[in-house]
Amino acid sequence: MNTKTCPRCGACWINDQHYWTGTNKKGDETKLASLICDHFKDPNCINPKRGTTDGEEFRRRQEDFERIKSDMDAFINKHK
Numbered sequence: 001m002n003t004k005t006c007p008r009c010g011a012c013w014i015n016d017q018h019y020w021t022g023t024n025k026k027g028d029e030t031k032l033a034s035l036i037c038d039h040f041k042d043p044n045c046i047n048p049k050r051g052t053t054d055g056e057e058f059r060r061r062q063e064d065f066e067r068i069k070s071d072m073d074a075f076i077n078k079h080k
């Protein structure tokens, strides 16, 4: 059995299968790349899918968060 851990995002690979750290669930290298690796653009990252995405997922999540936050603010203001 061979295990590898990315020094950048902490993701681990067991026999070349990526697992999400902490959950032991089978991972998704592309998702990992777009969420973390391609955001840092760190050459030390060992994700084989690093550089194949534009980090869009990360930005989309941030936008989702902003939208939720402004909805919350609007809700709170309405119920003041």
Ligand SMILES: [Zn+2]
Pocket (backbone or CB within 6 Å): 006, 008, 009, 010, 011, 036, 037, 045, 046, 047
């Ligand atoms: Zn990584």
